[in-house]
Amino acid sequence: MLALDGVVKSYGPARVLDGFSLEAGDQEIVCLLGPSGCGKTTLLNIAGGLLAPDAGLVRRPPGQPGYVFQEPRLLPWRTAADNLGLGLLAQGVPKKAREAIVARYLDQLGLAGAAHLYPHQLSGGMRQRVALGRAFVVQPACLLLDEPFKSLDIGLRLTLVRLLLEEWQRRPRPVLFVTHDTAEAALAAHRIVVLDGPPATIRAEIALHTPPCERRPDDAEVLQTEARLYALLAKPLPAL
C-alpha cells in the first residue's frame, strides 16, 4: 500500500498540502485530477520520496519507486537502450543481464528498432515510451506518473495507457497517476480522485467497477465517468 497520512508541505508562505491524506491499495491504480497548481506534483514527489514533507507520514512499499515525468527527461547523450536501462545500471545490475532485460522491454514497448538511436532521433511518442520503459524495468514497488502523456496526440495517449495497463497486469502494484485528461483517467483508474487547491483537498472520488484492462473507450461506464469528470472540472462558460 502507498499512503500519505496528514502530510503538510509549504513553499515559503504558500501551503500546498495541509494535512493531506490519500492511499492507493496494493493493486490499485488511482488517478488524480485537478486544476494546475493544486499540489498534485508536490504530493507525487512526496509519495515517491523525492521531497520530504514538513509533517505527516508517508508509507511506501519497500523497494524502488518508478517515475514517469511530464517530459521524457532522457539523457541526450545516451541511446534509447541505455536510457531505458538507467535504473538497472544504478542498481548495479551486470551489463549482460541488463541488456537482456532492456531488450525485452524495448520489444514490449515497440522500440526494438530504436535501441541504438539517441533521444534527438526519436519522435515524442517514442521518447515517452522509453521513459515508461525506464520506470517499468526497475520492477518498481509502486508507479508514480506525473501527466506523462500530456504532450502527445490522442491516439498515442491511448496506446501508451494501454502499454501501462499491460505492464500493470503483469505485475500489479499501487499506481498514482496524475493527469488532466478525463479519458485517460476513465480508462486507466480503479479510483479517480478529483482535487482542488492549493492547499490540495479532495473534492470528489469516483470508483470504477470494470477492471481497467477490460475497458474500451466507448464503454458506458467510461463515457459516464468522463461526463461526470467533465461536469466536476469544467468551469461554467458564459453563453456565446
Add this chain to the structure above:
Amino acid sequence: MATGARRFCWPLLGVLLLVALWSLLAALYPPILVPSPMAVLGALGRLAATGVLWQALGLTLLRLAAAFALGSVLGATLGLLAGQSDALAGLLRPGLGLAAGAPPIAWIALALIWFGTGSLTPIVVAVLVTAPVVFDATFQGMRALDRDLVTMARAFGLQGAALVRELYLPALAPHLLAGLSVGAALTVRIGVMGEFLACDRGVGSAMALARTQLNTAEVVAWVLVALALLWLSEGVLLGPLARGAAAWRQEA
C-alpha cells in the same frame, strides 16, 4: 572531400600570407631586427641537431603538463563544488578573481621571491592563471545543468561515480572543454613567460638567452616551438576529447 579541402584551404592561405608579409619585412629590415623565415628555420634546425631543442622542449613540456593538470583539476573540482553551493561559490569568487585578475607579471615577481629560480615559479604562476578559467567554465556548466535531469537521476537511484559518468560529465563536457582549451593556451603562454623570467633552462629561458646574445633568428625559432606546444595540446589532447564528447550529437 570538397568540404575538407575548403576547411584547410583558407587557413593555409592565411599562413602563406603571413610568411609573405614576414619575408617582405625581413627584406626591408636588417636580420638582427627581422630575421628571414629561412634564417629562423636554419636556427631551428641547428637547435634540433645539437639537441638543445629537445632538452629544453622536454623540460618545458613536463612543467606545462604539470601546471595544466594541476590547474584544470583544481579549477574543475572547485567549479563542481561551487556549482552545488552558493555559499562556497561566493566564498571562492574573490580569491579566484584575484588569481585571474592580477597581472601575471605580478605573480611572477612574487613567485620569484617565494620560490626563487627553478621549475616551481613558472608552474605556480601558470596554475594561478589556468585554474580560474577552468573554474569559471565548470561553474557555468553547473549553472546550466538541467535540474529536471538531476531530479530524474536521483529518482532512479543514480549516485556516486555512475552519476558523474552518466550525467555530470557529459552535461559539463562542452563547457569544460571550452575552459580547458583556453586554459591550455594560457598555460603555454604564461608558463613560457615564467621560464623566460625565472628559469635557467627550458624553452622560455632559452629564448631569454638568445635575446641577450642578440640572436633574433633563434628567439623567433623558440616562438615557433612555443606555438608547436599549443598545437600539440589542441591536436593531441583537446581535439580528440571534444570529438569524443560530441559524437552523440553527430548521429543524424
